[in-house]
Amino acid sequence: MSDDKAVSEQTPIGAQPPVSEPKPAGGxxxxxxxxxxxxxxxxxxxxxxxxxxxxxxxxHQEALRQAMLNVFTAQKARRSLExxxxxxxxxxxxxxGIKILFDDKGQPPANVPLEDIVEERRRLEYHVKWFEGIxxxxxxxxxxxxxxxxxxxxxxxxxxxxE
Amino acid sequence: xxxxxxxxxxxxxxxxxxxxxxxxxxxxxGLPELCLFNVEKLVDLWRGSEGPISExxxxxxxxxxxxxxxIYGGEQTTATINxxxxxxxxxxxxxxxxVFQEIVAKIDPLVAVEKSPSYTMSKIRMQWMYEAxxxxxxVHLIRHPIGQCKSLMAINEGAFAIKVEAxxxxxxxxxxxxxxxxYDLNLNIxxxxxxVPDSQQIRMRGEDIMGSPEKHLAQIAExxxxxxxxxxxxxxxxxxxxxxxxxxxxxxxxxNDPNFLAGPVFEPHKPKIPRLxxxxxxxxDGGGLxxxxxxxxxxxxxx
Numbered sequence: 001m002s003d004d005k006a007v008s009e010q011t012p013i014g015a016q017p018p019v020s021e022p023k024p025a026g027g028x029x030x031x032x033x034x035x036x037x038x039x040x041x042x043x044x045x046x047x048x049x050x051x052x053x054x055x056x057x058x059x060h061q062e063a064l065r066q067a068m069l070n071v072f073t074a075q076k077a078r079r080s081l082e083x084x085x086x087x088x089x090x091x092x093x094x095x096x097g098i099k100i101l102f103d104d105k106g107q108p109p110a111n112v113p114l115e116d117i118v119e120e121r122r123r124l125e126y127h128v129k130w131f132e133g134i135x136x137x138x139x140x141x142x143x144x145x146x147x148x149x150x151x152x153x154x155x156x157x158x159x160x161x162x163e
Numbered sequence: 164x165x166x167x168x169x170x171x172x173x174x175x176x177x178x179x180x181x182x183x184x185x186x187x188x189x190x191x192x193g194l195p196e197l198c199l200f201n202v203e204k205l206v207d208l209w210r211g212s213e214g215p216i217s218e219x220x221x222x223x224x225x226x227x228x229x230x231x232x233x234i235y236g237g238e239q240t241t242a243t244i245n246x247x248x249x250x251x252x253x254x255x256x257x258x259x260x261x262v263f264q265e266i267v268a269k270i271d272p273l274v275a276v277e278k279s280p281s282y283t284m285s286k287i288r289m290q291w292m293y294e295a296x297x298x299x300x301x302v303h304l305i306r307h308p309i310g311q312c313k314s315l316m317a318i319n320e321g322a323f324a325i326k327v328e329a330x331x332x333x334x335x336x337x338x339x340x341x342x343x344x345x346y347d348l349n350l351n352i353x354x355x356x357x358x359v360p361d362s363q364q365i366r367m368r369g370e371d372i373m374g375s376p377e378k379h380l381a382q383i384a385e386x387x388x389x390x391x392x393x394x395x396x397x398x399x400x401x402x403x404x405x406x407x408x409x410x411x412x413x414x415x416x417x418x419n420d421p422n423f424l425a426g427p428v429f430e431p432h433k434p435k436i437p438r439l440x441x442x443x444x445x446x447x448d449g450g451g452l453x454x455x456x457x458x459x460x461x462x463x464x465x466x
Contacts, residue, residue, distance in 0.1 A: 032353045034459055039350060040343040043328035050285040052328035064337045065330060072339075076320050126425075133413035136241060 164264070164271050167296055168387055170278035171289065171356075172304035173348040174323055175314035177369030179423035181304060182278040183402030184380060190389045192273040194266075195226035195407040195418035199259040200288045200295075201281050206255035226279070226418030227251070229411045234269055239406065244415045260295025267296075274389065278304075283348045284327055289355040300387050301359060303352055303366040305463045308456050309437045309444070310370075312341035316445045318422075341445060342456045349459060368464060374433040376400065403427040439465055 039045065039052075042061070046053035054065060168185065172178045186193010201223065202208050208224055228247045229239050235250060236243030254262055267275045282288045292299060315323055321339050324330075329343035356364050365386050372379045380399045381391045389395065402408055408427035410416050417424065439457045442449050452460070 031357070032459075032462060034350055034455075034462075035354055035357055037350070037455075039347045040453065040455060041328045041347055042330060042332055050287045054328060061332060061337075064332060064335075068330070068337045068339070069325070072320065072322075072325065076322075079320065129410070133416075137413045140241060 164268050165274040166298040166300060167263075167267055167275035167277060168300045168302060169282075169292055170276070170302045170304050171283055171352045172278070172280060172306070172369075173283060173311060173315075173345055174280040174420075175311050175318065176280075176304050176306040177373065178278045178280055178304055179420045180402055180427075180429060181302075181367075181369065181372055182276055183405045183408055183423070183427060184376065184399045184429065185302075185383065186276040186405055187398045187401055188274075188276075188384060188389055189395055189398055190272075190274055191276050192270045193402075193405050193407065194230050194275055194277040196223075196279040196281075197227045197230060197263070197266075197277055198223040198279045198281055199227065199263050200279070200291045202259055203291065204255075205251060205257050205259060205262050208251075209255070222417050223281075225411060225415040226407075228415040229407060229418045230266065232412075232415070233406050234266065239411050239415070241412045241414055244412055247415075258295075260291055263295055274387065280348075283351050286351050286355050289351070290358075293355075293359065299363065301356060301364045302383060303356060303364065304369055305349070305366065306369045307434075307436050307465050308342055308345045308439075308452055308460050309441060310434065311345055313444055315341045315344065318420075321445075338447070342443065342452055346453070346456050346459060349463075366463075370434045370436055373431065376429070376431055400429060402429050436465065 041052045042057075043052035043054050044056040045051065046056070054062065057065060168191070170178050170182050170185075183193050185191055198208065199205070202210075208227070228244050228251075231247035231250050232239045232243035236246050251262075254265075257265075282292065315321060316339070321341060324339040324341045324344050327344045327347060329340050329347070330337050331340035331343070365383060367379060367383065376399070377396050381396055384391050384395065384399075398404075405427070407418060408424065410421075410424050411418060439452055439460055442451050
């Protein structure tokens with residue numbers, strides 16, 4: 001089969017019944033030959049949790065695993081930082097986003113693709129939704145902080161009255 | 164109480180889409196990822212994680228919070244999410260199974276449809292599901308290992324592979340190898356399903372559903388005892404109509420794959436399926452699939 005040829009519904013599947021058909025109820029189900037075989041993860045299984053437990057690795061394997069995790073974490077942090085930097089440059093992002101819709105005379109290009117317009121509209125809606133969400137969360141926190149502040153002042157004034 | 168339908172599959176196996184499609188059936192209710200059976204008791208979802216990259220962080224609660232807000236509050240807002248937190252707080256020492264039963268009873272007679280790929284990380288979790296719902300139906304959803312692994316590695320830098328310790332040790336270093344996760348999680352599912360009566364399980368290739376959704380979703384509906392008329396099938400073609408097919412309020416944004424939340428519209432297509440003998444694109448040494456992975460994939464019907 002070539003790479004670009006999708007598997008058809010008539011894909012030969014050897015001795016198996018077609019997998020997309022409901023498996024038959026009753027005793028004629030063909031058991032998977034893999035049942036009870038070893039897992040491929042080299043990390044031993046903890047029987048209490050039925051999950052791989054890296055604390056049971058040999059020391060040199062544990063060190064290799066930790067080194068891989070360190071690299072993974074560093075890469076993830078770097079990519080996350082790159083994304084954040086993009087977010088904190090809203091002016092540049094907005095300018096780049098609008099560029100597709102307006103030329104240097106402030107007019108939309110004659111043949112601007114509809115897909116680009118729709119994508120830009122969705123992107124802006126997404127940003128607006130995020131900002132509204134953050135605003136709502138900040139308002140929520142403000143209300144809570146004000147409640148705590150009011151309560152604290154009330155307690156303070158009571159204690160002063162008592163004195 | 165209608166027995167729920169659980170989708171069992173490793174992540175990136177079309178679970179979000181299929182779950183939402185089945186959930187749009189007029190007789191069904193598609194839930195977000197509740198992740199309830201990740202833990203034995205509800206309070207454990209708040210007790211933090213089993214490690215720095217565990218699946219039981221705050222995001223794992225978003226699906227449950229959104230479901231409770233929608234079911235009990237009628238909408239998903241900051242206020243109803245706060246109500247959902249209170250609901251959960253009042254039941255913190257309940258078992259996950261009991262909490263799930265309460266949700267299923269609330270939406271009865273609609274059939275609950277749920278998938279949380281993290282359930283497949285341990286047979287114990289799947290056993291908890293089965294103990295809570297001995298009459299539950301299970302759909303084992305499969306995806307070609309190369310397609311699934313490529314997709315897995317493109318999400319969150321492949322962090323899920325670490326969660327299941329999908330590591331290949333080499334001479335002086337080790338690398339993430341997502342096909343280990345594909346194999347081990349499918350093996351977990353197969354071993355679990357071996358304890359479930361045949362009438363309560365069905366296996367489907369995700370690529371088949373994407374290519375001929377009407378036919379294959381109708382098969383699942385018929386197997387599950389749901390209507391298969393044209394109206395019901397048409398409803399299932401619109402996963403975007405689910406109340407959970409979008410980002411939630413700021414205090415419970417997710418509850419599903421962010422890619423699905425950003426673009427939940429279904430467009431029928433025949434996914435391109437590579438050959439099992441092709442090189443694995445995520446490998447830096449030009450290697451391909453392991454023989455064990457190829458054998459299992461063949462058993463699932465891939466070439």
